[in-house]
Structures are given as structure tokens and as C-alpha cells.
């Protein structure tokens with residue numbers, strides 16, 4: 229049995245890029261009976277950049293609702309909110325004391341953020357220590373993350389090794405599992421779909437708003453009558469990511485044949501999303517209209533997570549000399 233753990237920041241409502249690039253593949257991985265997955269919402273990490281309490285709460289619920297709606301099994305696995313497990317802050321403090329200052333000061337993601345922001349807080353600086361505590365608190369063995377998190381995982385391994393060297397074997401050194409598939413979902417403007425570029429498709433919107441987002445996909449000005457290229461078309465690219473082979477062939481024939489406008493293709497994409505994700509959209513809305521259902525899931529997860537956290541922290545405290 230391998231223990232897999234990963235955290236998801238709650239900085240927005242998950243968009244189609246998050247779903248196809250991260251959420252759906254992680255749920256697939258969690259279905260393997262040989263694995264036990266711990267997935268959590270990193271709502272403490274979100275504080276490094278978010279100041280709006282209502283938005284933080286709403287995004288946390290939306291993130292949880294998306295995972296549940298897409299079929300994450302919260303009975304087999306452990307699904308929780310980082311802020312429900314205060315033990316993580318205690319372990320973070322212990323790790324702070326074995327973490328060299330230059331390791332944090334030279335971290336890529338800290339330098340990137342510090343260069344862009346005029347207001348750099350200590351949370352951004354110690355972000356990797358909280359992340360290491362997230363992982364080490366649960367004896368996680370495998371941590372699936374994107375390429376951008378690779379250095380954070382190396383730092384986590386470093387901290388575990390240093391701690392074990394000083395205090396004796398206490399913490400489990402995790403392996404990163406870096407997703408090598410280069411599946412970058414394009415946004416409505418053809419760039420990588422991202423919250424920060426405001427080019428995302430939120431499949432959980434009501435029909436009319438979802439349709440409006442899809443109608444906003446940028447296309448060229450080829451006239452309706454003319455045949456169209458599929459190669460660089462943002463509508464086609466998204467359609468091809470979601471459709472069956474048969475549907476893709478039909479769409480290609482429409483593009484090649486002419487008298488098929490981008491408006492038609494967008495309508496087809498809209499209908500495809502509505503059909504493909506009908507159950508998930510309905511379930512998401514049901515959960516968001518009934519947040520106590522989400523709370524119950526997260527509380528159930530917190531009880532299971534806390535039990536592991538207390539065990540590991542007990543070991544840490546003993547070896548520290550408390």
C-alpha cells in the first residue's frame with residue numbers, strides 16, 4: 229500500500245484546465261486499490277496571497293465540491309482541509325529550526341514571487357516549510373505535483389534527511405511523482421488556461437453564463453463559407469480534448485467542408501461540455517447549495533488525517549526531547 233498525498237490551493241473555482249490537468253488524473257490514480265490517497269485543500273498556503281475571508285471560504289468549498297463531484301472517494305481515501313489540522317503548524321516550527329536560511333532565500337518560486345510583488349510577507353518566504361510539514365506529518369511516500377513544485381519536494385526531502393540525521397530516524401522521506409505528460413489545456417485566448425490570465429472556462433457556471441464564456445473563445449476572421457484550419461483553432465483544440473474520436477472526425481469534416489462557422493463550432497463545444505459533464509455539474513451545484521454536505525465530508529477527513537498527524541507528531545516530540 230503506497231501512501232499518496234497532494235495539496236491543492238484554494239485560490240479560485242477549479243476551471244477546465246485544473247480539472248483535466250490535475251483533478252481528474254489524481255482521482256484516477258486514487259482508484260488503484262494499492263494506494264491510499266490523502267488530498268487536502270491548502271487553505272493556509274492561500275493566505276500568502278489572499279486577503280478576502282469570504283472568497284477564501286467560498287473557494288475552499290468550490291474546490292472541495294469539484295473533487296467530490298468528479299468522484300473522489302472520500303471513504304476509501306482521506307480528504308481534508310489543511311486548516312483543520314493545527315498539528316501542521318507545530319511540525320512547521322520544528323522544521324523551521326533545521327532549515328538553512330539560504331535554502332529558502334534561493335528557492336525559485338520565492339525569488340519569482342518576491343520579484344513581482346512589492347509586499348513580500350514572511351508567509352511567502354516560509355511557504356516551503358509549511359509544505360514540507362504538510363507532507364512529513366502524514367508519512368507520505370509519493371507526492372504527485374506539477375514541475376513547478378519539484379524544488380519544494382527536494383527541500384522537503386532535505387528537511388526530512390536533516391531531521392533524521394540530528395534526531396534519529398523519525399520522518400519518512402517522500403518521492404515526488406512529477407507528471408511528465410505535457411497536457412497544457414489552452415484557454416479562450418490560446419495561452420495556457422489560467423486564473424491569472426482570465427482566459428478560463430468554468431464548467432460549473434449556469435448554462436447561459438457557460439455558453440457566454442465559450443462564445444468568447446478567440447478565433448480568426450475566416451468567413452463562414454470558407455473551409456477552416458483546425459490546427460491553430462482554440463475552439464477545435466478544446467473540442468478535441470473532450471470529444472470522442474467519432475465526434476472529432478465529424479468536426480474536422482465540418483471545418484474542411486466550409487459553410488460551418490466558428491459560432492457553430494462553439495455551440496457544439498458548449499453542448500459537448502453540457503452533456504459530458506451533466507452529472508458533475510449537477511452534483512457540484514447540489515453541494516454548493518448545501519454546504520453542510522461538504523462540511524461533513526471535510527470533517528470526516530479531518531478526523532482520519534488528525535489521527536495520523538498525532539501519531540507522527542508524537543514520534544517527533546519524543547525524539548526532540550520533549
Ligand code: ADP
Pocket residue numbers: 237239245246247248249250373374411412413414420421422423424
Ligand atoms: P492557475 O494557473 O489557474 O492559477 P494553478 O496554478 O492553481 O492554476 O493549478 C492548479 C493545478 O492545475 C496544478 O496542478 C496545475 O498543473 C493544473 N493546471 C492549471 N492550469 C492548467 C492548464 N491550463 N493545463 C493543465 N493543467 C493545469
Ligand code: TRP
Pocket residue numbers: 233234235236237270273358359362363371372373377
Ligand atoms: N504548493 C502546492 C501548489 O501550489 C500546493 C501544496 C501545498 C502541496 N502543500 C502541498 C502540494 C503538499 C503537494 C504536497 O500546487
